[in-house]
Amino acid sequence: MRGYAQAREPRAEERRCTFGITQEHAMGDERTYLELSEEGGGSHKFYEVIVSGKQVSIRYGRIGDAGQSQSKSYASPAEAQKEAQKAIQGKIKKGYAPAVEGVRKKRAVTERPVATSRAAAAGTTRAPVLWRYDSGDRAFGVFVDDELCWVGDDDGQISALDHDGKVVRRMKVPEGVMSLVRDGQWLYCGCQDGKVYDLSGAQPFEAYEISEDVNILWLDIHDGSLAVSSNDGQVTVLDHDCDKLWAKKSFNHGGWMVRCDGAGIYHGHADGITAYDWAGKKLWAKKTEGSVLFGWQEDTEVYAGTTSDHVEVFTKAGVQGRRYKCDDSVFSCAAAPGGKYVFAGDNASSVYCFDRAGTRLWKLDTTCGSALSMQYHEGKLYIVTGDGAFACIDVSEAAIAQAREGKVPDLKLVKAERSVQVATVGQALPQAAAGAAGVLVECVEEGGKVRVRPLSPGYNGEFNVQFPRDIRTPGARYLVDGLELSGSGGFYRVRGQIRLAPAGAGEAAGPVVAKKVAKAAPAKKTAKKVRA
Structure with a gap:
C-alpha cells in the first residue's frame, strides 16, 4: 500500500496545474516535481522534470539526496514538452504524485539492532588488545589481508592501517559504510546511499549503483557479480555492468547476511538461510533458531550469528552442522580457515572462541564495545564496534593464557595520521604522459x-x-x-x-x-x- 505524507499545498505563485501535474516556474523554465513514498520501508524516491526551451532535464533518486541528473535537447520546444509529458505520465502510472520538495524528509537507513549492555561482560577476562583505532563513528565495515587492515564507519570515513596499527591510507565516501568486501584483488565498500565503491585504486570510484527501491543491508561480490540483501527479505543480483539479473524474496523481512562463491548465493534473513544458484534457482532453505544478524563463509560451510545467542553452521549443500552457544545475541561471527576455530561477538561487548567440536575455549571482554563485524587473520581477531573502535586482539594460545592470569599487553592507541591525504570520490584524475604504458x-x-x-x-x-x-x-x-x-x-x-x-x-x-x-x-x- 502506498502512503503519501501530507505535504504543504504550494502557493499560487509557486505553480500552475496542467493535466493535474504541478508545474513550477523559475526564469521561464517549467518544473515538475513528483514523489513516491511507500510504507513499510518500500520506495522513497523523487522524480523531477525541468523543461527549458528545447532542453529537458531529469533528476531522480532517493528523497533527501541530490540524485542523478541527465539532459537531452530536442528539435523544438514542442517536441521537448511532448517528451517531458510522456516521462511524467509514465511515472504517475507507477504511483508517483505531485509533491513539494523538502516536505517529506530523507528516510532513515534501516539499521542493525545494536543495543548493547555492559553488564554481561562485567567480570569477564579482558581481551589482550594489541592496538585500537578510534574511527570517530560506529563502524560496520572491516577487511584484513596480509598487507592492510581496513575499517569503514557510519560517517563514510575509510582508513587502512598496517599490522602494527599505523594509518597508511585514508578515503572518504559520501555516505556511511555498511560493509567492506573483497572480490579477488578488488576491494569494495557498500554504502547507505545505495552505491558500491571500488577502493582498489588511489581513490574511490563508483562501481555499482543499486536501485533506490533496494534498502541495502549487506552485500557480497563474486567475479564481478553483486548480490545485495535488503530489509524486506529480498536478495538482488546485478552483473558486472550493473544490469539487474534477478531478485528473489526469501522471507518477508530481514537480510543481514549475504555471502557468495562460485556455486551460488547464501542469504540470511529473519527466518533462516536460503541458498540460490547464480541463475536464481533456489537450492535449499533452512530455518535458524532466531533471526540472522550476521554471516560468514568458509570453503564448504556458512555461519550465521542469530538473535537466539547461537552461531549456527550449515554446509553449502544445506546440511545443519553444529550450533555454538553464546550468552547473548550474536552480532558478528568469523572462523579460522577450514573452521578450525569459530569466533563470535555478542551484544554485551564480549567475544568468544570455540573449537570445531563445539567446545567453548574462552569468552573475553573487548573493553571497547560490541563487535558489529569481525575477521580472523593469522592469529589475530579484528573487530569493529558500536563505539567506533577498530581493535586488533591477539588470540594466540599464549596470549589467551596470559590474559586469564590478568596479564594483557600495553594497549597502543592509534590516531588518524593528518599527514595521510584523504582520497575522495570525484577528485580529478591524473593525466597520462604521452607514450605512457598502459x-x-x-x-x-x-x-x-x-x-x-x-x-x-x-x-x-x-x-x-x-x-x-x-x-x-x-x-x-x-x-x-x-x-x-x-x-x-x-x-x-x-x-x-x-x-x-x-x-x-x-x-x-x-x-x-x-x-x-x-x-x-x-x-x-x-x-x-x-x-x-
Whole structure:
C-alpha cells in the first residue's frame, strides 16, 4: 500500500496545474516535481522534470539526496514538452504524485539492532588488545589481508592501517559504510546511499549503483557479480555492468547476511538461510533458531550469528552442522580457515572462541564495545564496534593464557595520521604522459547506456570493461595499468590505476564502433536473466 505524507499545498505563485501535474516556474523554465513514498520501508524516491526551451532535464533518486541528473535537447520546444509529458505520465502510472520538495524528509537507513549492555561482560577476562583505532563513528565495515587492515564507519570515513596499527591510507565516501568486501584483488565498500565503491585504486570510484527501491543491508561480490540483501527479505543480483539479473524474496523481512562463491548465493534473513544458484534457482532453505544478524563463509560451510545467542553452521549443500552457544545475541561471527576455530561477538561487548567440536575455549571482554563485524587473520581477531573502535586482539594460545592470569599487553592507541591525504570520490584524475604504458579504453554509448571497451591491441574489442560509473562519458578515453579477463571469460576488469588518456591516444585505431555481437558463452552463474 502506498502512503503519501501530507505535504504543504504550494502557493499560487509557486505553480500552475496542467493535466493535474504541478508545474513550477523559475526564469521561464517549467518544473515538475513528483514523489513516491511507500510504507513499510518500500520506495522513497523523487522524480523531477525541468523543461527549458528545447532542453529537458531529469533528476531522480532517493528523497533527501541530490540524485542523478541527465539532459537531452530536442528539435523544438514542442517536441521537448511532448517528451517531458510522456516521462511524467509514465511515472504517475507507477504511483508517483505531485509533491513539494523538502516536505517529506530523507528516510532513515534501516539499521542493525545494536543495543548493547555492559553488564554481561562485567567480570569477564579482558581481551589482550594489541592496538585500537578510534574511527570517530560506529563502524560496520572491516577487511584484513596480509598487507592492510581496513575499517569503514557510519560517517563514510575509510582508513587502512598496517599490522602494527599505523594509518597508511585514508578515503572518504559520501555516505556511511555498511560493509567492506573483497572480490579477488578488488576491494569494495557498500554504502547507505545505495552505491558500491571500488577502493582498489588511489581513490574511490563508483562501481555499482543499486536501485533506490533496494534498502541495502549487506552485500557480497563474486567475479564481478553483486548480490545485495535488503530489509524486506529480498536478495538482488546485478552483473558486472550493473544490469539487474534477478531478485528473489526469501522471507518477508530481514537480510543481514549475504555471502557468495562460485556455486551460488547464501542469504540470511529473519527466518533462516536460503541458498540460490547464480541463475536464481533456489537450492535449499533452512530455518535458524532466531533471526540472522550476521554471516560468514568458509570453503564448504556458512555461519550465521542469530538473535537466539547461537552461531549456527550449515554446509553449502544445506546440511545443519553444529550450533555454538553464546550468552547473548550474536552480532558478528568469523572462523579460522577450514573452521578450525569459530569466533563470535555478542551484544554485551564480549567475544568468544570455540573449537570445531563445539567446545567453548574462552569468552573475553573487548573493553571497547560490541563487535558489529569481525575477521580472523593469522592469529589475530579484528573487530569493529558500536563505539567506533577498530581493535586488533591477539588470540594466540599464549596470549589467551596470559590474559586469564590478568596479564594483557600495553594497549597502543592509534590516531588518524593528518599527514595521510584523504582520497575522495570525484577528485580529478591524473593525466597520462604521452607514450605512457598502459591499456587504452574508450566509453561508447549503446542502447541508452554507456559501456567501456578496450582499444589497445591484444584485447577483444567486443568485450565490455567493468569500469567506474561516475567517470563514464561517451567518447572519453582512459589509460589503465592493465586489464584482466574475468573468471567467467565474458568481460575485463581494470587492474591498477586509471588516468586520463594523452591527447590523440588511439586515434590511429579509430573509435570503438558499438555493434550487436554474439555474446561469449556465459559461465553457469550468469546463465540468464530471470524475473523475480
